[in-house]
Amino acid sequence: MLKSPLGKLCKGNGTECVEAMRDELQGAKKVAAIGDMTAFYLLKSSIVPDLAVVDNKTKRAQLPDHILQSLEHNSYKRVEVKNPPATLTEELIDQIKDSLAGKERVKIVVEGEEDLATLPAILYAPPGSVVIYGQPDEGSVLVKATPEMKMYIDELMKKMIVEE
Template sequence: MPEVLRDSLARGFLGVKICGSEESVTNNLLNLLKDCSEAVVIGDFACLKLLESGYVPRVCVIDGVTRRTQAQSIAPKYFSKVIRGSNPRSHVCQGAVEKILEAMREAKQKESTLILIDGEEDLLALPAIAEAPLGWCVIYGLPECGVELVVVDQDTAKSAKKILDLFEEVELQL
């Protein structure tokens, strides 16, 4: 990830910020999700809170960590399918993007998928926004705030693609 993007990505800027207590963030998020055709959730905390409230997103991408500490486990029983991927911290790996695309294709068949990432899932919100069908929503965590909800439209998809274009392609030694 280019260093110049670090602060702006951490603050969120493509969608609606939902800040506050866990309860108020969850309630506001559930209210906004009524206008979304489907949802992709990036992050353990947001996924867990939605599941606890009875909302099962079509796609949840988690890494088992919240704020650099072990996250509460998310039960695979809520999902039709569980797949694994890898994505190192501060990167967006093509393999992880392909897992998200696969899950979004299956979501069109009303399947729900949990993607377990070995590494870090944070930046995977960008390709989710860039590639999700119009009208879907992508939700991701914002540290010290709550979450951001992005309604995917031509403008948000284009903005996410522009940000991704700023990333340098690197060869990872796995």
């Protein structure tokens, strides 16, 4: 179910996609970037996301040093959480929720994997916000945090297995 883009797919490389999305990004209440390369290309294009969720990897490979350094933007409060692959821990969900409700910019560094963080980011982003994530080997996806999308994500998350 999660292989298909949840929003508008922009095909191309990172900076091309950011330029194609620029109007929607600048008009958004908040911008959440899920994934290291997504956050990197936004920052490279002078757009600082309100929330960046990263794991210091791309396609499960370690990031080059210049990208890691670019992600160390000085406006971020840095928070570290554990989140195993193919999982959404309560800690990660709560941190995303709190970050999007707050006023400061937050970078959540995930030990494990951040791929599913898109779901709670959409669910908890204030209306009028956007969530950007990478679609591997295709481009970037922009999801508007509309009431309809939030309801869809809420129903989707309720179908996920909850482990204690």
